[in-house]
Structures are given as C-alpha cells and as structure tokens.
Amino acid sequence: MNDQTLNLCLLFSSALFCIGLITTLSRSSTILILLGIELMLNSANINFIVFERTQPDVSTSHGTLFVLFTIAIAASEAAVGLALLIALFKHQRSVVIDDASQLKG
C-alpha cells in the first residue's frame, strides 16, 4: 500500500482512539465508559492489521494472532466489566460512575 493509505489508516485508528478516550473522560454512564474502552482496543487492533500488511515479514502473521488475543481479552473485559456494573447497580440503584465513591479518601 502507498504511504497515504497507511497514514489514512493510522489517522483513522488514532481518531477512533481519541473518540473512545473522550467518551471515557466525559460520559457519566459506566456502560458507555466500558464501550469507549472497547473502542480504544479496536483502534489498537486496526493498527496491528495495518502494520502487518505493510511489514515485509510474511512468514508468520503475528499481527493477526495478536489481534485475536486482543479480541479475546476485550471480550472477557466486557463480560467482567458489565457484570461488575450489574453488581454495582444491585448495591446502589445507579450506574452513574461518580456515585460509586464510598472509598474516597
């Protein structure tokens, strides 16, 4: 692929990352924060794939495998996170993340 495609893809992934970041920073709903994190992971995956396509190392597809593992991790992260969320909701009837601040110093 030519340079501009590469740059385009990299910009795309970084934009996705920043969208996820902004969500995580701004939204108050825990679910959305988790989804933002998922988005950041996705952008990382995109970079893996793109770089694998540009690198000359064709023997083993490390990028692909790494993305596979990342997806697995992301899935478990989502499962555990949302389960935690539900547990939190059962304790205090709210998913607003700032309400979970009993441990403040």
Next chain:
Amino acid sequence: MSMLPILQTQDPYLERLPLLLREAFTHYLPEPWHTLSNQLISIVVILSVFGLLFAILTLAERKILGHVQNRPGPNRTGFFGMLQPFADGIKMLTKEDIVPVAADHVLHLLAPVSLLAASILTFAVIPYGKNLVALDIDTAALYFFAVGSATELSVFMAGWSSNNKYSLLAAMRALAQLISYELPLIISWIPVVMVASTLSLTRIVSLQSGYSFGILPHWYVFTPWGFVAFALFMVSALAESNRSPFDLPEAESELIAGHLTEYSGFKYALFFMAEYFGMTALSGMAVSLFLGGWNAPSPYLTFIPSYLWFAVKLLSLLAGFMWIRATFPRLRIDQLTRFAWKFLVPLSLINLVTTAFWILSQNWGHLYFIPRLIITLILIVVPYILLSKKLGRGYAVRTYTYAPQ
C-alpha cells in the same frame, strides 16, 4: 470469485448447465464487467430461488400440518391451493402497516430489514453444487455463523423498539433462547473443522467425496462423532430458527406473537420470511457440513447433477423440520434453557474430546479400527447416558423471578 474453472470437460453437460447459462448471459458484456455481472447473476438467482422456495415451503408446511391433523389444508386458491402463498403475499402487502405512536420508528423499521438481510447474507457461502457457490472464501463457515449471530440484534431491536413491555420481555426470552442455543450450535460443527482442518465449505464438501468399499460415502454423518455432531446441530438449529418444539419466541397459542406483537402487514411477513430463510440456510449448512454437500450418496448415482443432490438433501431436511413441528409439543422456557445448558453444551464439548481422540487415533491402522470405533462410541455414549439421566431426574421447580414471592 471461483465460478472458474468452468470448462471441465469431464463433467457431464447437465453438471455444467448453470454455468453455461450464465456464460450465455455474460459473454456479451465487455471483459471488466464480468465479475460484477457474475455476482449480480448469482445474487438474483439465489434470491429468486429461495424466495420461491419460501413460498412453496409455507404452502407445503400448511398442507403437511393439515394432513397430519386430518384436514385438507389450504386448497381453495388455484389448483390444490398452489397459489395460496401468492395470495398471502398480496394480502400482506395490502394490509395497513400499524406502527405504535410511542414506538422507535427507525428501529421498528430496521429490525425486520436487518434480520432479513442477515439471513439472506448467509446464503452466499453455501456450495449448492460443483462450482456453484456465490462466495468461495477461505473462512466460509465462520462467515456463516458470524452473520447469523447478527439476527439476535434485530430480535432485540424488534422487541425494544415497539415500546411494549410484553414485546420487550418476549424479546429477552427469545434472546435468552438464541444465545443459549448458539453455543451448542457453534460447538457442534467445530469437530468438522478439526477433522477437515479448514473453514472453507467447498473444501469440506470435497473432502466428503469418495466412497469406502465403493458403497459407503465418506460423509461425516457416518462417523460416530459426526453423527452426534449432526444430531446436536439439528436440535440447536431447530431452536435457533424458532421452530417447534422450541418456538417459544412467538408461541402463537401462548404469547400473542412474542416480540412481533406490534408488527403487522409486510414487516411481519418479512420476519416470517427471515425465519424460513434461516431454517433453509441452517439446513443447507447441515447438508454441507455433515451430509456430504452435493456429493451423490452412491458412486452409481453420480450421473445426476450435483445441485439436484443438494436440493434433495435440503428438502428432506426441511421436511424433517415440518414433521417435527407436527409431532412434538412445545417446551417450557425453563426446560428449554435447562436442556441447552445441562445437556447440549456438555455433550458437544465432550464430542470435541471424542473427535480429538478420533483424529489422534487415525494412524492406528485397519487392525485396530474396531477398538478405535468402540472407544469412540464409549466416549460418546457413556456421557450421553449420564447426562440424560441427570436431565431426566425430575424437572426443575419453577421459580417465579418476577412475581412477588
């Protein structure tokens, strides 16, 4: 796109007929358009064939159910009611499309469309015959189930968007069922991948060609693990396509129509169509994975073209679906999920182990074939007996989660 190689002269004429027809259409066009036109043609063909099949299926189902229940079934419209489905279609089209005021209009429209789109997309990778596959990709099976898993989303959309608590609860129930049965569905075909060591359906089908002793075809259903996997696959497929006895999502006689309560007119017809498409696609998948795809059951019957064989197998499976619907009573929701989680999932996991043993013992040679077979059977049958005992040991006491205790 692997419509090529077309000119395999050793194939009989009938075998090559569809491709030759397509050639007749496309060879007028300039060269660069060929791929595009080929794809368009295959899409059109698939849509028309399966649309027609859907029409016929509805009629056939009603007729079969009718005859099972000692009544003639629809026989007024046209010759033996042949035109009944078209009449139904016209009725559905002309009905008023009611959308609740408080509904989420976009999603309400989007739900059936996306469902139908997903279920149509699944047709792309099934090999209907020798060289007859719309999209011959390396990861066909994965594609099939990935796209198929998108249907759950539209069920949720339907339930949620109609802004009706009954629809929502029904949608949750339907989702619970779909998710529960997606596990055994997916795990049950992994043995095939383990043995074939590929995800491409054409490859899997071609691996099942050939006959031992010149009579017994090498279909995976004829191996112990393959048989179990096939059974698990079909049961899960019943549940996945909301067929009786697992048709709780829209149990006409108990719920109104489940998550389709607020749907009417053509949208409802779309859901209906999507259900039939899903059923057909899953049957096609079962045929390709276990029943040897388009391979003839016997080397002496290969003169019949492959797509006809595929059609025969597909139709027989669909007839089986209808027979089951006519025969079995409906399960209760707790029995349903219990069955999935306590029986199907463990059994399919055990089947994985069995298949692993089968693969590892491949080089035991003919002398040890009988012990190999016996060990495999033991590996399957013993867990089956134990699990079924455990399952049959009394039904779970119903627990009313939402009612006040």
Next chain:
Amino acid sequence: MTLSATYLSLIPLLPLYAAALGVLLPKKNKHFVSSLTIIAMATSFIISLFALNQALKNTSIHSTYNFSWFNLGQESVRIGILLDPLTAFMAVMVTFISTLIFIFSTSYMKEDENMKQFFCFLSFFASAMLGIIISNSLLLLFISWELVGLASYLLIGFWFHKPEAAAAAKKAFLTTRIGDLGFLLGILWLYHTCGTLLFYDHGHGILEHHVLASIASQATIFGLPLVTAIGLLIFCGAAGKSGQFPLHVWLPDAMEGPTPVSALIHAATMVAAGVFLIARMYPLMQADQFIIATPFHTLTIIAFIGAITALLGALIAGSQYDIKRVLAYSTISQLGYMMMALGLGSWLAAIFHLLTHAFFKALLFLGAGSVIHASHHEQDMRKLGGLSKSMPITFATFSIGMLALCGFPFLFSGFWSKEAIIHAAYEWPVSILPLIISLIAVALTAFYMTRLMGEVFFGTSRADHHHHTHENKAQMTVPLSLLALCAIAVGFIGTPSWPWLQSALNGTPVEAEGLFKGGIVMLGSILLVAGGIGLGWVLYIRNLRTNAHEEDPLETMIPGTFKLLGSRLKIDEFYTATLGKLNTALAILSNGLDRYVWDLSIQGLAKLGQLSGSINYAMDEEALNQGFNVTSEKIRQSGVQYSKAQSGETHGYLRVFAITVVILTLLIITLWS
C-alpha cells in the same frame, strides 16, 4: 536376565514410594496402606531375587551403575548403585525378613490407632536400609545411614506417649550420632585423600587396588597409618549402629518400641548395617595389615571390641527379666561375634553369621512379640510361663530359634556360622583371648536362652490376672513358621563341606573341607553348649518358678554379681556419672559465662547507650523539637491539601491519567523529532 540400574534402584524405591503414598492417604484406610507396603516389599524381594541370580552368574565382578549427582565447581560428586553377591544376599535377606515382619505387624498393630503411620515408618525404614545395601558410594551410603537413624528414632519412639519410649528414641538417636560423627569425619578425610567416594569405579574406586595402595603409603601425624585412622573413624559409625561395646547402651532401651520394630532393628536391618559397612569396606579395613610400623591394626581393635561386646552382652543377658531385653543383649553379643569375626579377618564367617542370625533372631523377636501379644503386653518373664501348652506353634518355632541361637549342633544354622567364627578365632595368630571369650559366650548363650525358655514356656502361668492365652492368628504364625524353616535351612548353604555361600561372596571358590574341620574346638564348643543348656535345665526347668516374686536361683547363689549384671554393669550410670556430669559442668560453666561475663559487658554497653540517649533526648527537647513540631504541622496541613485530590471521582483519576498520556506522547515526539 540382567537388571539395569533402574530395576536395582527399584529395590529401595518401591518401599519408599509406598511410604510416601501412605503418608498422603487419610488415616482411615490403614489396611490399604499396610497391604500396599507389603506388596511393595514383596515386589522388591522378587526383584532382589533376580538381582541375586544375576550376581551369582559371575561372582567375581562388581557391576556398578555410577552417575554424577551434582557439580561443585569442577568437582562432580558422583554416586552410584552397586550389585555384587554381598549386596544381593543382604538385599534378599532384608526384603524377605521385612516382608514377613510387615505381615506379622498387620495383626500385631491391629488395634493401634496410628497403624497407617506405623506402616509408613516401617516401609521408610526398610527402604533406607536397602539404600545402604545397594549404594556404591560412601556418600549415598551415609545418607541412607542417617535416614535409617531417623526412621529408627521415629519407630522406637512410636508410642511416644510413653515417656520411656520417647527417652529411648532420643537415646538411640544421640548415641548413634556420636558414632556417626566419627563416620562423617572418616568420610571427609577419605574424600580429601582420594577425591572420590565411589566404592568401585573401574579401577578408580576407593576399594580398588591402586587407590588403596596410594592411601596405604601415607601416614598421619601420630605415626598412625592414614588407613588405620580412617578405618577406625568409620568403625565408630559401625560401632554406633550395631551397638558395639562403648556405644551399645541404646540397644536394650530400644526395646520400648513395638515388637515388630525390635525385630526389624535387631534382626535384619539397623544393627546389621554396621557389620555390613565393615564388610563392605573390608579392603580398606585390611589395607593396613601389611604395614609393620604401626602401633596396632584396625582389625585388631575391631576384633577386641567385638570380643568384649560378645562377652558383655552374654553376661548381662543372663540376668534380665524382660524377655525383650534378654533378646536385645543376646543380639549385642551376637553382633560382637560378627564384629570379632570381621576383626579376625574372616569376613565371610561374619556375613554368614549375619545372615543366619538375621533369620533366627527375627524368629525369636517375632516369637516374643507373639507371646507378648497373646499375653496382653506382659513382658516380664516372671509373670509369664506355661505358654507351651496354650501356644504350641509359637513354642515350637521359638524353641527352634533358641536352639539356632545356642548353636545346637549339626541341625541348626547358628551352629555352622558360630563354628566358622570360633574356627577363625582358633586360627588367629595375634591372641588367644578371642577364642576363650567366644567359647565362654557360647556357653552363656546356651544358658540364658534355656533360662528364657524355662521362664516363659514351662511351668504354669504366673500372670496376676488369670486370662487364658491362646495361639495367635495366621498373620503371626505363618511368618514364624517360615522363619523357623529358614533358621534351620540357611545353615546348610555355608557348611565347611559345602561352602557355597562363602564361595559366592568371596568371588573365588573356597575349597571345601571336611564337615568336622573344627575338630577339637568344635567338640569343645559342643560340650559347652550342652553344659549351658544343662545348667539352664537344672536351674530353671527342673525346679520351676512357682510364683512371680521368688528370687532367681542365680541370685541366691551369687547375689552381688547378679545384681551388678542385672543393673547392666552400671554402664548407663557410669555414663551419667562421667559424660553427663561433664556435660552438666560445661553447661553450668557456659551459663555462668553468659550470665556474668558477657551479660555484664553488654549491660555496660547498654548503660553507655542509655546515657548518650538521655543526653540526646535532653538536647532534642530543648533545641530541636519546637522546630520539628512546626514543620510536621505544616506537613500535615499539606497532606490535608493533597488528600483533596483523592476525590473518589473516577473521572478525576481518568483525567489525570489521560493528561499524563498526552504529556508523555508530547515528550516522546519531541525527543524523537
């Protein structure tokens, strides 16, 4: 078939594994554990039979399997496994007797709540002993040696709730340690000299010719040859284990353990270890025979110590009332015989006697065990008696063992082995003393064994509580019968007319002589045996003891001597008086030093420290503290300030995190471009 190293190593490993598994298992399935250990033991018995078969194929070679255990610097410590006739015979004997004893124990320990533990210990013990036997390296041998010591400690103190048992266990452990100290020193010295501890290593082992020659040439500072010194040091270990004279005190007390343990320790394994060690190291031991310029030879010392022990044990045995103690002292005296035979230079006779003694002494102990078990743990001979009618099998087997031990002529195994030893003593050029002592000991042995028989089996029961004793179950009687069979049969594999065992052990065939090569000496010993038995008969069987409290006939005749002997020649008291006192004195001394010298100085230092501390304190109070107070106040306030950042607001943290990420990215970019 030829056994590879793995099979040989299975001989000790199987019991070890069985013991380990048994330890892991819960307490309740004790029967499983016992059968497991028995099966393991029997299996290694079968393996050692194969090993014997292989060793007898070519008796002159020592087939070894050496491997490097670990490396120290460029020194690699090598250990190995050895298979030669000596190993094979010992292994067969030990495994066979251990199996029988295990079977016996299943019935004997039935009602003990720690039965499982007991079997684990037994199995562990046997495996350690087998390790001693098959090891081809002094290091490995020493490790197994110490394991044997540990296991004996555990087993003797098995009924640890009895204070005597605990004390006896401690005593056995410590006494053998004293010997092992010498042993260890010897090993270190040997390693320092030779650079290896392997016995046979294709010409480089310590028992092989040119290594021995190289050692034999060296001398120590005392003008004592190096070989002699090392040999004596190693003999210390042997003396400790097999209860030779200065260190024999632990052995009678070890009777506090359960009777099968006594049988195992005194018949087959532990005490045999010392004799076996000397026999194994025999080339080293006799390496100084050819050195003229030496005050004494190793073997001479060994011979005299053995002789003393033999006499001592026999004397004391005649004056004990506890049936097991009598047997214990007889064991001591028999071990003395073996050691003497080694010292006299005929190790073949020693090993022969070791084997025969193993069988009949195991038989005697198990018989005693069966008596004790039947009579509800009554061990005092005065309270027993008249058991010959109620326990026929035990009586028969026990008397066979007794006759074997006495060396009753021609039929019993003890006779032949003892004859061999006496003959060796007769031919010894150095001194006549061993011959005399051994002859006396023969007579004494016959005497006290007859006494034992008379007290225990004849007459009427003198138990306080009149329960009827009855014969034990098959688990006890069958081993007894088997052992009785062996006690008779084993003798015939080493008779002078057919010295099969000697030839096998020696590697080169021993020429056969007439059955009566002993001639006059043999006649004398036979007469002495007859006299001993006769005296015993007159004193203890013709006029039987009627009640438990009437005094012993010997006591009436020679009260002083008898009392002295009865108190075991006051050797324990002597040790208490000398070593114990010394120990106490040292303790008091060190205590005083601690209390008054070191403590005083330390306290002085402490005082100094206190003084400076108080000065410091004053300075702080006056000068510094004010300043510190102010500062710490400020710090506290700043802490309060900071703690506001700890808002518990997740977004606050996230924001800080993100901003850090931004700054870091900025840093990286600026650094790279």
Next chain:
Amino acid sequence: MNATLLITIGVTLISSAVALSLRNLIHSVLLLVITWIGICAFYLIFNAEFIAFTQLLVYVGAISMVALFAVLLTRVAPSTNQRNKQSVTRFIYALITGLSLFSLMAFAVLHTDSPKEKVEALPATVYSIGKALTEEYAPALMITGSLLTLAILGSVLLAAHSPQSKENS
C-alpha cells in the same frame, strides 16, 4: 479501493462519534454496532477475513448483546438533571484532552517516514493462523482460553449474587 476505504472510515468514525454522544444508551449501543461492522469491513478491505469475521462474531454477536442486556438490567427512571454544569465542564476537559492527543498522534503519523520497502504482505490464511495458534502460540492460546473461562465464571458469579439474597441466606 480508496473510495471504499474512505467511505468505511467515514461511516465508522461518524457512527462512533454519534453513538458515544447520544443520551439514549440503546441507540448508542446499536450505533456502536454499526461502528464495529465498519471496522469489520475495514479488516475485509485489508484481506484479514478471519479477523473480520471474528470481530463480527464477538462484537456484534456477543458484546453488543451483553451491553444491551446490561442497559436493560440497569435501567432507572431517567434523572432530570442529567446534563448539569459539571458534566458540561467535564466534556470540555475531555474534548481538549482528546483533541490534543489526536493532534499529537496525527503530527507523529504525518512526520514519520513509513517503511521504505513496499512489500505487500500476503494475507494470513486460516490454515496458517490455526497452525501458529496450535504450535507457536499454543501456551498463549491456553492461557487466553483459561482467562476467558475464568472471566465468564467470575462474571456469572458477580451478576448472579444479589445483596438481598445474601441477607436471606
């Protein structure tokens, strides 16, 4: 190809941006599904079929479902002062941070000279992926599998346990 790529990227970015700024959680999750489908298309453009369909299966099939269930299970009466001043300031902060980060990364991307040799790497076939997973990456695969199992068990426990039931028992 570039046109397709541009369209895909545009759809993905817009859908994600809209999704994460919506009030209605259901809508945002459904829009995120579109984002994920877009990413899947992106992978397809770069010939990573396996990854693409895995993405589809995992995100569209599973994670979206979990998220939707979470939304439905934790629904409360919509609070009135959702968009209060605090959240607005927080949004501004976040926007500043994100944009600065993005600008930095864009700067980095545009000022880095990409690799000289333009080798078009072959797409990884399913067979090669499976081989690598079962041979070279087998430990990693096992670890991931056990991690997933544990995660699922743990989340089931977390979600199933409820305070009042604890009080009862």
